[in-house]
Amino acid sequence: MLASLSSSFRLLSRRTPRCRYFSNSFTTKIEAVTPETRRKRVILSGIQPTGVPHLGNYLGALVNWVDLQRNAAPEDELLFSIVGWHAMTLPQRPKDLMESRMDMLAILLAIGIDPKRSIVYHQNDVLTHAELAWILNCITPMGKLKRMTTWKSRLAASKNLTDDSDIDETSLNVGLFTYPVLMSADILVYRATHVPVGDDQTQHLELCRDLADQFNRTYKAKHRLFPLPIPLNTPSKRILSLRDPTSKMSKSSPDAASRILFTDSPSEIASKIRVAVTDSIPGITYDPINRPGTANLLTILSAYTGEDVHAAAKRFEGKNHGALKTEVTEVVQEMLRGPREEYGRLKGDKGYLVEVAKEGAEKAREKSEATMKEVRERIGLA
Secondary structure, rough: HHHHHHOOOOOOOOOOOEEEOOOOOOOOOOOOOOOOHHOOOEEEEEEEOOOOHHHHHHHHHHHHHHHHHHHHOOOOOEEEEEHHHHHOOOOOHHHHHHHHHHHHHHHHHHOOOOOOOEEEHHHHHOOOHHHHHHHHHHHOHHHHOOOOOOOHHHHHOOOOOOOOOOOHHHHHHOOOHOOHHHHHHHHHHHOEEEOOHHHHHHHHHHHHHHHHHHHHHOOOOOOOOOOOOEEEEOOOOOOOOOOOOOOOOOOOOOOOHHHHOOOOOOHHHHHHHHOOOOOOOOOOOOOOOOOHHHHHHHHHHHHHOOOOHHHHOOOOOOOOOHHHHHHHHHHHHHHHHHHHHHHHHHHHHHHHHHHHHHHHHHHHHHHHHHHHHHHHHHHHHO
């Protein structure tokens, strides 16, 4: 990230935004595009519509999406999908899911995703995802899926458990078990070349590459149909629970004070940070093992300012947790102010949201149908 700021700078990172409401300090080290590698990239990523994103989602993934869009070469294609079918792998209330889908679209637009530059769409509006998923299911060995481990962590998170060792297959539905195959279809139906992934999704992308290769070898033709998608390892901050800094910030936690939501007001943000768990050790140091609560606040601070976390801690020499919490509060309030206001405006313009979703789905369908036409021909269904 960027170099540390001087200790005399009271409120950090009040700079001219690079895109709508992001400060200059939000820089993502995304794969460089050189003249030698300037082939067209097709970059795809998705997010589940399971409630309002929290600060961990925001700093862990959404910031990177905006940077991907900003840093992409003119010939690159970007697709951002709201993956409603993936959300259904765990129980959902129909009314809540419908509302969450539109809320998530409004949030993506509010943070700076531009539907004129990127294809933004609802996964369930593009039926080719499901069609390709079924075809891939029919060539996916059970053994490969049994080696996928993320279903346990998803079930554990849904039950607010920090350990997934007690989760067994009695809680596993077929949709959650085959979730990685649908994810592969999401990627391959657009012949995506690059996919931003976190550590918990690396295993799924490896399966996607295996399935792409298997399809190419099984149904040979003059040219390879599916590229093997390359992971974009975008740096992200692991933001922890404010009330239990031994676990990640989570929407499913019963303690509302454990997370800062995208829609929280300045007073709500201040209240939650005020009661954030720290420790009784004098001074401020970055020690995620022995001082996870303090380290979490420093991580949040550095995510916005671009400071090294150790440099940020050094600025608080001789100060206490009260001073740290005050500064983190101001930074988070400033970070979310513009996007929250834009989100509120977009929420009131449902006609615009419907139109964006419709146009995005039409573009996605056109692109994916070209792939499926060739898939059907190769497998004998056309």
